[in-house]
Amino acid sequence: xxxxxxxxxxxxxxxxxxxxxxxxxxxxxxxxxxxxxxxxxxxxxxxxxxxxxxxxxxxxxxxxxxxxxxxxxxxxxxxxxxxxxxxxxxxxxxxxxxxxxxxxxxxxxxxxxxxxxxxxxxxxxxxxxxxxxxxxxxxxxxxxxxxxxxxxxxxxxxxxxxxxxxxxxxxxxxxxxxxxxxxxxxxxxxxxxxxxxxxxxxxxxxxxxxxxxxxxxxxxxxxxxxxxxxxxxxxxxxxxxxxxxxxxxxxxxxxxxxxxxxxxxxxxxxxxxxxxxxxxxxxxxxxxxxx
Amino acid sequence: xxxxxxxxxxxxxxxxxxxxxxxxxxxxxxxxxxxxxxxxxxxxxxxxxxxxxxxxxxxxxxxxxxxxxxxxxxxxxxxxxxxxxxxxxxxxxxxxxxxxxxxxxxxxxxxxxxxxxxxxxxxxxxxxxxxxxxxxxxxxxxxxxxxxxxxxxxxxxxxxxxxxxxxxxxxxxxxxxxxxxxxxxxxxxxxxxxxxxxxxxxxxxxxxxxxxxxxxxxxxxxxxxxxxxxxxxxxxxxxxxxxxxxxxxxxxxxxxxxxxxxxxxxxxxxxxxx
Numbered sequence: 001x002x003x004x005x006x007x008x009x010x011x012x013x014x015x016x017x018x019x020x021x022x023x024x025x026x027x028x029x030x031x032x033x034x035x036x037x038x039x040x041x042x043x044x045x046x047x048x049x050x051x052x053x054x055x056x057x058x059x060x061x062x063x064x065x066x067x068x069x070x071x072x073x074x075x076x077x078x079x080x081x082x083x084x085x086x087x088x089x090x091x092x093x094x095x096x097x098x099x100x101x102x103x104x105x106x107x108x109x110x111x112x113x114x115x116x117x118x119x120x121x122x123x124x125x126x127x128x129x130x131x132x133x134x135x136x137x138x139x140x141x142x143x144x145x146x147x148x149x150x151x152x153x154x155x156x157x158x159x160x161x162x163x164x165x166x167x168x169x170x171x172x173x174x175x176x177x178x179x180x181x182x183x184x185x186x187x188x189x190x191x192x193x194x195x196x197x198x199x200x201x202x203x204x205x206x207x208x209x210x211x212x213x214x215x216x217x218x219x220x221x222x223x224x225x226x227x228x229x230x231x232x233x234x235x236x237x238x239x240x241x242x243x244x245x246x247x248x249x250x251x252x253x254x255x256x257x258x259x260x261x262x263x264x265x266x267x268x269x270x271x272x273x274x275x276x277x278x279x280x281x282x283x284x285x286x287x288x289x290x291x
Numbered sequence: 292x293x294x295x296x297x298x299x300x301x302x303x304x305x306x307x308x309x310x311x312x313x314x315x316x317x318x319x320x321x322x323x324x325x326x327x328x329x330x331x332x333x334x335x336x337x338x339x340x341x342x343x344x345x346x347x348x349x350x351x352x353x354x355x356x357x358x359x360x361x362x363x364x365x366x367x368x369x370x371x372x373x374x375x376x377x378x379x380x381x382x383x384x385x386x387x388x389x390x391x392x393x394x395x396x397x398x399x400x401x402x403x404x405x406x407x408x409x410x411x412x413x414x415x416x417x418x419x420x421x422x423x424x425x426x427x428x429x430x431x432x433x434x435x436x437x438x439x440x441x442x443x444x445x446x447x448x449x450x451x452x453x454x455x456x457x458x459x460x461x462x463x464x465x466x467x468x469x470x471x472x473x474x475x476x477x478x479x480x481x482x483x484x485x486x487x488x489x490x491x492x493x494x495x496x497x498x499x500x501x502x503x504x505x506x507x508x509x510x511x512x513x514x515x516x517x518x519x520x521x522x523x524x525x526x527x528x529x530x531x532x533x534x535x536x537x538x539x540x541x542x543x544x545x546x547x548x549x550x551x552x553x554x555x556x557x558x559x560x561x562x563x564x565x
Contacts, residue, residue, distance in 0.1 A: 025375060052420075072420035080418060088406070091413030097405065099425040101379045121383075121426040123464040124456030125401075130411050136464070144466030175349035176374040290360055291347035 003168045005221040007270070010191040011037040013221075014156055017066070021107070021152070021187055022050040023159030023180035024232060026076045027240040029172075030055045031160040033193050033228035036265050036273065038064060049107075049152055051100065051178065053232060054248065057083035060093060061257035067094035069152065071103055075245055077289075082252030096131055098122065098149075104179055106152030111185030116148035123147055156220075157187035160229045162237060164194035168219025169203055171211045174235035181213040189220040193228040195237055227274050227283040239288040244277060298527045300480060301544040303499060303554035304436075305329045305535055306527040307483050311434045311476040312388060313338040318431075319351075319387040320344055325358065325543050327390035327436045330478075332538045333531060349374045359541040382423065388432040388475070394418060395443075395450040396435060398493065398513040400457035400474040400486050402428075403450035411452065421454040428455030432473040438548055440479035442512035445493075458491035480548060482507050483524055488516025497524040501556025526554065 011034065014020065024030035035055050038046075045066040050056050052073035059065050061083035073084040087093055098106070105117045118137065123145060128134055137148045159180045163171040170192050172180065184190040203209050228234075231241035231248070251260040264276055274280055308330030312320050320335065320342045322328035328347075332355035335342040344355050346367055354368035373381075381387055393402035404422060408415030427433055433455065437444050449459075456462070458469045469491055477484040477493070481502045488494035494516040495507060500523050508515070527535070535544070545551045 070420055072422045074419055085417040088414055088417035091410075097420055099421055100423045101382065101426040104376065104379055120429050120464075123425075123429055124453075124459070124462045124467070125421070125425045125428070126405075126411075126453040127421060127425050130452070142466065145464040175372075178375055182376075291356075 001168075002166050003219060003222045004166050004197075005223060007033050007037045007193065007223045007225060010034060010221050010223060011041050011043070013189065013191070014038070014043055016043060017045045018155040019047040019049065019153065021154040021157040021183040022048060022052075022055050023157065023178060023183045024053070024055070024229070025051045025176075025178045026053040026072070026074050027231075027245065028053075028233045029160055029174065029178070029229050029235070030232040031158040031191075031193050031228065032230060032232055033160070033223075033225040033270050034158045034191065035059065036270070039261065039265050049103070049154060049183075051103070052084065053081060054245070057081040058257070060084050060087035062261065065093055067096065069096040069098065069103070071098055071100040075249070077242065078245060078249050082249050083257055086252060096133070098127055098131070102127070102149050103152065104182060105149040107179060107182035107186040109149065109151035110153040111182060114151060116150050118146035119149050120144075121147065121149075152186060154183065154187035155189070157183040157190040159183060159190065160193045160234065162195045162234060163198045163202065164192055164219075164222045164224075165198055165200045165202070166222060167200065168192070168216040168222055169200065169212055170194065170214070170219060170222075171203065171208055172213060173208075173211050177213045184214045184218050190218055191221045191223075192219055193223045193225040195226050195228065195234060197222070197224040225270055227280050228270070230274075230277060230283050233286075233288065235288055238284050238286040241277070241283070241286055296529060296532065298532060298554040299545065300499065300552045300554045300556070301326060301547050302527050302532060302535055303524060304478050304480065305333060305544065306531050307497070307524050308390060308434070308436060308476070308478040309333040309338065309531075311390060311478070312342055315339055315342065315388050315432070317341040317386070318343065319381050321387060321389040323389065323391045324436065325539075325547050326438070327392065328358065329535060329538055329544060330390060331355070333534055336534050336538070337531065343370075345373050345378075355538060357537065358539045358543050379426070382426055382430050385431045387427075387430070388434070389427050390434040390436055391424070391427070392436045392438070393444070393455075395446050396437070396477070397446050397448065397450045397457070399449070399459035400472070400491065400493070401450050401453045401459060401462075402435065402455045402457070403452050405452040405454045407451050409451065421452070424454035425456070428457070428472070428474075432475050434475040435477045437477065437479040440481040440507070440510050442510060445511040445513065447512035458486065481510060484515065492516045494518065495521050497522050499524045499556070500526070500554065501558070
């Protein structure tokens, strides 16, 4: 089955009000080409589930978001995501703020068809008070309270990987695939952008096969977008673009998100975006962060 | 222990914080930020070689990585893959001790990195979000690092957003007692404290040289337990300082505290060198 499609076709498959999960972590391996495509679309009222970075900040700033389900939104080296911060402080979005691990459990519950997974995480904190939808349950096996983390069922998951074939076999060869597999498994549809389209024989190699974290039947569509994670990182191919993020962050203080949008996203396609940020060679030359 | 050379406050705090991990046994030590990470690394190199640490990315190491840029031929001592999803398997097993830097800490040991202000729907300052604080705090040991000890951190009321569970009877879930909560040391730029006062009251453990009890009381927004006898925080040894320099060759620790103050702040610095 040939699953190749364009990012525009992927976004055309999304609807207002959908719950969208976004892979990656903070400033790392975010499907930014798809985010840019959403920013250019008419989509609105989205519920976003993410280990958030500029993906969440941009969608919030552009008014695409009704609700964010999050544990953090951060650019790491710039700890506070500037546009998420502005949006939260304006009181214009709903949130479901949960622990990082609760999000993982919610995705797993959705993937496994469970209404909830019991956990002790969140008990005793304001996570249970600011989220009245979170229920505590009794255990049939002990006398303790348990938090019933509800399934985070996604209408769609968006992820970026380094290699994929046209049938939807996806490889993440960077050191961490984060929770991308669980986003894909929790979703009705999973749209994947990749740095390189490869022949199916590329996965015959043992190491390559071990870097495939979900079965192709879960992949809905594949688009080849080199540099598609920019300005976030895609290890081992490139690091995140510190200079670009600083410029993005500065827009929050002067010019607003619209200045950034006009400069880099509006009236551009991925080819012209890539050229604006220096071309694929410059992206691939961005050094990986050292921790 | 005898101080053989001058040391900075950051180095004093690293050594004080490293003692938090001394009796942990074989657990994952996670230090968030330069000083806590150096503290955990120092502990692994000295008082507790059984500790486990990550590269802050995706691998567990048998030797802590030095901070900052490394030589091209540097090979980190990978022990196993430890991606973020697997970190949770470790967290929920309880075999971890994290040292974290909350923005607010209240008298119950509850902590906040999420948001400031009384209106949750429209926070005055949106910060990071609760991150892993809820899961960490109910699963394993936690210590706190506070680079600037003042009443805005040690708040008089409860935290604006309680991100981690503390010794607060009113919030304890059914089936839990305060004995289930494991909050260890608090290392600040003024002193070392723990939660072993009466009914888990915050207790002064040691004062950094040149800091008075009155200063600590004035800079803490709630009452803390002051024992009759409060010792000085031990000065770093030459051996500790040498290891810290190896772990932090670019002196990132020197940029962590405003003006990088000396570790001994008694008026006559000469007195402290004995």
